[in-house]
Structures are given as structure tokens and as C-alpha cells.
Amino acid sequence: MITLTAYSWVPPIVRGLVRDLRVRWALEEAGLPYRVELIDLQNKPDDYRDWQPWSQVPAYEEDGLRLFESGAIVLHIAEKSPALAPQDPAAKARMTCWLFAALNSVEPPMQELALLDFMHADKEWAKVRRPMIVEFVQRRLKGLADALAGREFLEGGFSAADLVMASVLRMAKLTNLVAEAGLADYLGRCEGRPAFQKALAGQLADFKDAA
Amino acid sequence: MITLTAYSWVPPIVRGLVRDLRVRWALEEAGLPYRVELIDLQNKPDDYRDWQPWSQVPAYEEDGLRLFESGAIVLHIAEKSPALAPQDPAAKARMTCWLFAALNSVEPPMQELALLDFMHADKEWAKVRRPMIVEFVQRRLKGLADALAGREFLEGGFSAADLVMASVLRMAKLTNLVAEAGLADYLGRCEGRPAFQKALAGQLADFKDAA
Numbered sequence: 001m002i003t004l005t006a007y008s009w010v011p012p013i014v015r016g017l018v019r020d021l022r023v024r025w026a027l028e029e030a031g032l033p034y035r036v037e038l039i040d041l042q043n044k045p046d047d048y049r050d051w052q053p054w055s056q057v058p059a060y061e062e063d064g065l066r067l068f069e070s071g072a073i074v075l076h077i078a079e080k081s082p083a084l085a086p087q088d089p090a091a092k093a094r095m096t097c098w099l100f101a102a103l104n105s106v107e108p109p110m111q112e113l114a115l116l117d118f119m120h121a122d123k124e125w126a127k128v129r130r131p132m133i134v135e136f137v138q139r140r141l142k143g144l145a146d147a148l149a150g151r152e153f154l155e156g157g158f159s160a161a162d163l164v165m166a167s168v169l170r171m172a173k174l175t176n177l178v179a180e181a182g183l184a185d186y187l188g189r190c191e192g193r194p195a196f197q198k199a200l201a202g203q204l205a206d207f208k209d210a211a
Numbered sequence: 212m213i214t215l216t217a218y219s220w221v222p223p224i225v226r227g228l229v230r231d232l233r234v235r236w237a238l239e240e241a242g243l244p245y246r247v248e249l250i251d252l253q254n255k256p257d258d259y260r261d262w263q264p265w266s267q268v269p270a271y272e273e274d275g276l277r278l279f280e281s282g283a284i285v286l287h288i289a290e291k292s293p294a295l296a297p298q299d300p301a302a303k304a305r306m307t308c309w310l311f312a313a314l315n316s317v318e319p320p321m322q323e324l325a326l327l328d329f330m331h332a333d334k335e336w337a338k339v340r341r342p343m344i345v346e347f348v349q350r351r352l353k354g355l356a357d358a359l360a361g362r363e364f365l366e367g368g369f370s371a372a373d374l375v376m377a378s379v380l381r382m383a384k385l386t387n388l389v390a391e392a393g394l395a396d397y398l399g400r401c402e403g404r405p406a407f408q409k410a411l412a413g414q415l416a417d418f419k420d421a422a
Binding site: 053065090105111126143 | 260264265266276277278279280281282283284286287301304305307308310311312314315316318319322323334335336337339340350351354355357358
């Protein structure tokens with residue numbers, strides 16, 4: 001049996017963006033059953049840090065194996081499921097490059113932009129910094145759009161790389177940057193998957209004040 | 212034969228930090244021969260973007276397989292070499308969590324701090340932002356130090372996770388944060404490895420104005 005952790009409550013602005021969504025989505029794509037262990041954001045269990053060193057979600061357990069970091073967990077699931085990774089070793093290696101690209105080259109500027117827009121929009125320092133980070137995000141999205149030109153997904157069919165990349169693109173939800181880069185169709189293809197919709201509904205329903 | 216790309220020149224402040232160092236280090240640990248293709252930072256080949264979508268270094272080629280993203284390349288090398296990964300599947304999965312943690316949870320705040328200190332130290336917005344990012348880095352380093360308590364390396368012996376984590380810790384070189392977190396011995400153990408010293412000397416010697 002697989003267990004993953006998620007928060008029982010987060011502020012509305014980040015609902016649908018919390019990183020357990022990536023793991024839920026991967027498990028839905030792979031067709032693997034799982035249970036969710038809800039963690040109180042403001043009152044975490046004392047020993048949770050032994051499982052997740054930053055005391056964040058998601059953490060993951062499978063037959064006694066405890067994992068953390070959404071990227072590592074999604075890659076672990078992809079190694080068990082042809083629904084998330086090409087089987088040809090060269091294609092799988094290229095897919096893994098894109099998964100790292102999403103996490104290490106696209107997510108950092110996206111995360112900084114989200115932080116500015118969600119938390120610091122009214123601060124003077126953020127107004128000076130923001131145009132620099134927008135330009136950085138735009139360069140990354142242009143690189144992604146160029147690589148995707150004429151292709152439906154990053155490497156062959158839908159894979160873990162698209163799952164993580166789409167999750168990262170969603171962080172710019174208060175801006176029009178994804179559409180301006182010509183990536184709306186790509187993001188729509190990923191978000192339109194039944195496994196994503198099921199995972200998203202699962203995250204949203206698990207918040208204690210869910211409608 | 213393995214080829215990787217590196218820059219023929221970068222500003223002195225980032226020498227010893229450019230990400231091809233991670234790949235050189237991994238190849239030295241694995242004992243795999245390689246050649247370096249130098250890229251002019253200010254005049255990149257037109258088709259380089261086909262190999263590396265952000266037009267950065269490192270890019271990697273091995274028997275026609277072209278890879279990018281330092282994390283993906285190091286993990287690819289680790290999959291071929293017991294010098295960089297435990298052979299037990301559970302230990303390897305935990306090692307992979309730490310590799311992603313270095314890249315996705317520790318490097319983003321480290322990178323932002325380095326950007327502030329290397330490029331914007333005199334700007335008013337950076338002076339307001341800096342204490343927030345220092346506090347974020349400190350929290351991450353505390354999580355890392357707690358996880359390392361009583362251990363030499365992140366998962367068993369030295370692995371790709373330590374290689375990437377140490378590379379990330381080196382980015383705080385203008386601060387005392389690593390030592391204050393009790394991580395100087397850990398970083399010293401990693402930097403003291405002959406393979407690291409050889410990789411570092413290689414990067415520094417390849418700059419066209421190297422002494």
C-alpha cells in the first residue's frame with residue numbers, strides 16, 4: 001500500500017498548487033491505489049521531520065520505503081509504470097532531462113514569481129525585482145516552447161516530464177505568461193487528462209473547509 | 212566517448228561554481244574518460260540550443276545520446292557507476308531523494324542568495340529581500356544538518372547526492388552560513404575528494420585567461 005502526505009488546510013491562493021498534487025497525478029496515471037495522510041500545516045507531528053527533512057508535503061511511503069521530494073517520488077513511480085516513462089533507454093534518459101529541467105530550470109524562477117505575486121505584491125522591493133524575474137520566466141518559457149514546437153509532449157507520449165512541467169507552469173496562474181509564450185495548448189493537453197482532474201479534485205476535497 | 216560542454220570564460224566570482232563542475236566531478240569519481248567542448252559565453256553556436264534548451268552549460272553527449280541538466284546527467288552517470296550510488300534499490304531510492312532535495316529544495320534559495328550577493332549587493336531592493344532569503348537558506352541548512360547528524364554522508368558512503376549537495380553548498384561562499392549550520396566538516400569531506408580537486412582544477416584551467 002502507498003501512503004502520501006498532504007495538508008489538511010492551505011490558504012486559497014495555493015490550492016491546486018501544493019506539491020502532493022504531482023504525486024497524486026502520477027499515481028492516478030499509473031493506476032496505483034493510495035491513501036492520503038493529512039498533515040496540519042500549523043501543527044505538524046513532532047517526528048514528521050524524520051520522514052520529510054523540510055517538514056513539507058509530499059512525503060511518500062510504500063512497503064516501508066519512505067521517500068520525499070516530489071520530483072524523486074514522481075520519478076520513482078515512473079520507473080514502475082509505462083504510463084509515465086518511455087521504455088526505450090535513450091528516450092527515458094531524455095525524458096529524465098526534461099523532468100530535471102522542469103524542477104531545476106523552470107520552477108525556481110516560477111516559484112520566485114509566485115512568491116512575489118502571492119505574498120509581496122504591494123512591497124516596493126518586489127515591484128523593483130518583479131520585471132527581472134518576469135523576463136527570466138519568459139526566457140525559460142521561450143526555450144520550452146521552442147523545444148515543444150510541432151510536438152504534443154516533451155518526449156514521445158505524455159510522461160512524468162510533462163506531468164512535472166505542467167505542474168510548474170500552473171504556478172504562473174495570476175499572469176498571462178504561459179499563453180503569451182504559446183504554451184496554453186500544451187498546458188491544456190496536460191490538465192485535460194482524467195488523471196489530472198481526479199488528482200486535483202482529490203487535493204481540493206481533502207482541505208477541511210472544502211465546499 | 213563522452214563529451215561535455217563548459218564555458219571558455221566566465222566572470223571570476225562564479226569560477227569553480229559553473230555547473231559543468233558537477234558533471235566533471237561525477238565522471239572523475241566514476242573513472243570515465245571525457246573530453247570538454249568549450250563554449251563562448253558571449254557567442255554561442257547557433258545550433259547549441261538544440262542540445263541545451265536554455266543555451267547554458269553543461270550539455271553532455273555519450274555515443275550519440277545527448278543530455279542536459281546537471282542533475283539528470285549526474286544521475287545518468289550514477290546509474291552506470293557504483294562509485295556514485297548504492298546498489299541496494301531502497302538505498303538508491305533514498306539517495307535519489309537527496310539528489311532532488313539538493314537541486315529543488317536547497318539550490319533555489321542558495322541561487323537567489325548568490326544572485327543577490329554576486330550581482331545586486333548595492334541595490335536597495337536586494338538589501339530588503341536579503342534577510343528573508345538568508346533565513347530561508349538557514350532553515351534548509353538546519354534541515355540538512357539534522358539529517359546528517361552522526362553520519363558522514365547522506366546515504367551510506369559518498370554518492371551523487373553528496374556530490375550535488377556539496378556543489379550547492381559551495382554557492383554560499385561569500386557567507387559564513389555553511390559553517391554556522393555545522394556543515395563545514397561535511398562540505399570539507401566532499402571537497403577533499405581527489406575527484407573533486409581534479410574536476411575543479413579542470414574547470415579553472417579551461418578558462419582562456421587561466422593563470
